[in-house]
Amino acid sequence: MRSESSVLIITNGLAAKSILLDRTLYSRQKPNAWMIKTFLIINPFTVSNNEYRKEFVASIFKMLSELYKPDNYKCFVEIVQRNIDERMILNEAVNLSQTIQIIVLNIFIKSFLNIDASNVLLNELPTLINRLWIKKNDQVSRTQILNLLTQETGNFSGSTAWQKIRRIMQDHKSSMMIELGLSDLDEEIGNALNIVIPGYETMWRVVFYTLLELIRRPILFNELRNSTSVELLIPCVKETLRLYPPTKSIYRQNIQSGQEIRIAIDQIHRDIGVWGLDANTFS
Ligand code: HEM
Numbered sequence: 001m002r003s004e005s006s007v008l009i010i011t012n013g014l015a016a017k018s019i020l021l022d023r024t025l026y027s028r029q030k031p032n033a034w035m036i037k038t039f040l041i042i043n044p045f046t047v048s049n050n051e052y053r054k055e056f057v058a059s060i061f062k063m064l065s066e067l068y069k070p071d072n073y074k075c076f077v078e079i080v081q082r083n084i085d086e087r088m089i090l091n092e093a094v095n096l097s098q099t100i101q102i103i104v105l106n107i108f109i110k111s112f113l114n115i116d117a118s119n120v121l122l123n124e125l126p127t128l129i130n131r132l133w134i135k136k137n138d139q140v141s142r143t144q145i146l147n148l149l150t151q152e153t154g155n156f157s158g159s160t161a162w163q164k165i166r167r168i169m170q171d172h173k174s175s176m177m178i179e180l181g182l183s184d185l186d187e188e189i190g191n192a193l194n195i196v197i198p199g200y201e202t203m204w205r206v207v208f209y210t211l212l213e214l215i216r217r218p219i220l221f222n223e224l225r226n227s228t229s230v231e232l233l234i235p236c237v238k239e240t241l242r243l244y245p246p247t248k249s250i251y252r253q254n255i256q257s258g259q260e261i262r263i264a265i266d267q268i269h270r271d272i273g274v275w276g277l278d279a280n281t282f283s
Pocket residue numbers: 028044045053056057060112195198199200202203206245246247250251
């Protein structure tokens with residue numbers, strides 16, 4: 001454990017686990033409160049209401065369990081193919097991270113919400129979200145995101161999955177308003193970023209880093225391409241999650257002392273005491 005200004009940094013896996021499991025002493029909502037202003041989101045990351053969290057998470061689990069249908073897989077492949085083809089026609093150098101962001105956002109919105117997102121949304125949303133991660137009070141990007149999502153409102157409201165999430169939020173609206181000290185939550189409830197941020201922001205990073213590691217290992221890459229099962233892919237993705245965790249840090253605040261805590265997931269995942277001397281190697 002060490003301290004960076006007033007924030008306590010946890011670099012030990014077991015210490016991190018005990019903090020994460022203790023929901024009564026450590027708050028997730030306080031350190032994440034900035035997301036309410038920046039992204040206008042009031043999902044379980046920013047609201048502590050346990051009933052709301054349970055319903056929200058259960059609804060996402062249900063959506064996830066429905067993803068593994070052969071038809072969905074066919075649709076993902078088509079989305080990837082279409083996006084690659086479009087970029088090849090332009091005959092320009094491909095920006096890999098940007099291309100993966102667009103493809104993963106496209107797949108996420110199609111598979112989770114069954115929405116055919118517009119090209120404008122797919123091309124602009126990733127950049128705007130990135131800008132807000134870097135500069136949390138960037139009002140221009142924030143307004144642009146909201147305008148973009150407002151233009152797509154019809155699209156999102158046609159999605160049964162998104163309607164379900166909104167219904168859950170609506171049901172808990174009054175207790176959440178009291179908790180957050182807000183007089184109105186309609187704008188936040190209507191904001192699809194409540195689901196897009198936790199899902200897409202994590203997933204594109206996993207795809208990106210897995211691909212980077214595989215490009216450096218052509219034999220393994222080829223083996224994966226020719227494989228019909230996920231048996232070989234799963235350990236590759238797990239190793240990517242270890243070396244390049246999409247959530248590098250998890251924040252908590254001690255409710256009694258007010259102590260802010262940063263759990264350094266990236267350091268814990270490369271601890272040589274746990275992983276051995278080759279902790280920094282993809283293996
Ligand atoms: C590889 C992909 C993913 C990674 C690495 C990831 C990572 C995480 C982490 C570290 C947390 C805990 C954060 C904290 O306690 O402060 C979390 C919670 C959560 N994630 Fe993800 N996530 C991923 C995919 C997704 C997807 C696809 C969705 C939804 C579409 C999602 C929705 C959520 C929700 C709702 C919670 C709160 C759960 C709870 O409070 O019990 N995540 N995720």
